Amino acid sequence: MSKTQGSRGKSQQQTKLFSSQDKEANKMATSASEASVQPLTLDMLVGELEKLRKDVTGELTVSMNTALAPIQASLQKITDTVAIHTATITGMETALSAHSDGITTLEREVAVLKSKLETTNQVNDRLQLAVEDLISRSKRQNLHVIGIPEGMEGDDARLFMTTLFKKMVGDPQLDTLELDRAHRSLALKPPQGSRPLIVHFHKYAQKERVLLWARKSRDVSYQGHPIRIFEDFSATLAKKRAAFNKVKSQLYKEGIRFGLLYPARLRVTINGQARIFDSRKRQSVSTRFIAVSE
Structure with a gap:
């Protein structure tokens, strides 16, 4: 019985404590409510709004600066990179312009050289034709005689060929045959066979008569050796x-x-x-x- 009564006493004391605290809080709330019920003027409202604006602006500024800092750093890097590329491109454009001017100059020089080369080739062609004509003219009175063994002509090839033509052709017009020179070709002596004899006639007409006889004749031979006679070109x-x-x-x-x-x-x-x-x-x-x- 005594324990039950003690418990009830404690509960009553706690209830009284809470009640007193509630009363005190209600008093404070009532006094605050009474204090806030003061008239709100326009100046007070403007001041509160200005204070709120400054607080919000400051917070937004800090937040935006914090958020934009990495972006600004990246933009700065991009700006620096673009500046470097711009300088590089400018240098390349300058070099390209110089190369373009150089190529243009070279093209003009090549065109001039090409024109000179064409002119030179034309002159060279004409000179070659002239030289070829001179060589051919110098050989017009020559005959090639093939088939006479080496050494048969002896020491005087001119006299030997004069006698041979007179004897073989048997043309009275060759009784006065004149040969300016006669010699073996300048090629090396072959191991077998013989080098041709080159005969230069003093008169073109006599050379033509010998050549005509050689063309009309068949199986021409001298002392058993087949002989062929050709023009010298x-x-x-x-x-x-x-x-x-x-x-x-x-x-x-x-x-x-x-x-x-x-x-x-x-x-x-x-x-x-x-x-x-x-x-x-x-x-x-x-x-x-x-x-x-x-």
């Missing part, structure tokens, strides 16, 4: 004339009349009509016509 002209060898063989087989004109032109006669071909073209011959293909 420069290497260039000989190559041009040799270009007709194949077609000449075909013409001969077909029984078509032909002739090789000086310096290197082929004359073909078919059905009484003559056609002349330059050595720069290739000719092919059939039984009825000649087709010229470039």
